[in-house]
Amino acid sequence: MTAYPNEKELVERAKTDPEAFGILYQRYVSKIYTYIYYRTGNQHDAEDLTAKVFHQALNHIGRYKDKGHPFSAWLYRIAHNLVANWHRDQKKRQTVALEDTNLYSGEKTNPYHNTVKNEETAILLEAIQKLPAVRQQLLILKFIDGLSNAEIGEILNRSEGAVKSLYHRTLVSLKGLLADYPELIEPLENSYDH
Secondary structure (H helix, E strand, C coil), X not given: CCCCCCHHHHHHHHCCCHHHHHHHHHHHHHHHHHHHHHHXXXXXXXXXXXXXXXXXXXXXXXHCCCCCCCHHHHHHHHHHHHHHHHHXXXXXXXXXXXXXXXXXXXXXXXXXXXXXXXXXXXXXXXXXXXXXXXXXXXXXXHHHCCCCHHHHHHHXXXXXXXXXHHHHHHHHHXXXXXXXXXXXXXXXXXXXXX
16 A cells, blocks of 8 residues: 655645545544434444445545645535435434444443443433534534544634534533433533533
């Protein structure tokens, strides 16, 4: 495999070289899949939509223009659009089945503790799914993909300050939805400035 000194060169090369596109695919497929999975709550649909993201990216990479944002921002926008279309086609929101989630690292824990954590996770996911799509996207990018506010801003095409503001408004909405469960909102509040 050829080494590429920077992503910009790799993307340019991928316009004509399938090996270079394969490197981009390997670099981003798990992040895109994870993003889509948390937006759809369904492994099968997430796999199908992830494949479509990279199929569209491959078909349109010749028209890709570097606008100073990371290549991943372009992939996330494609994913966002496909997920939005998927939700329109579903005509109802999907939920993440607890048995499909990998909540624990495999270490043995107290069954009571596991039950409480599963219930808390279900409550939190249900509340998040009541939020508008852009706020769901923000939470996934922040907590699942671990992106900074600046990186999220590039993907959402917003300033870092606008992302912080949206995050604050999202927390206020979640507080209302989780009024009976303040312990669930606390970890989200602690990451407000990050």
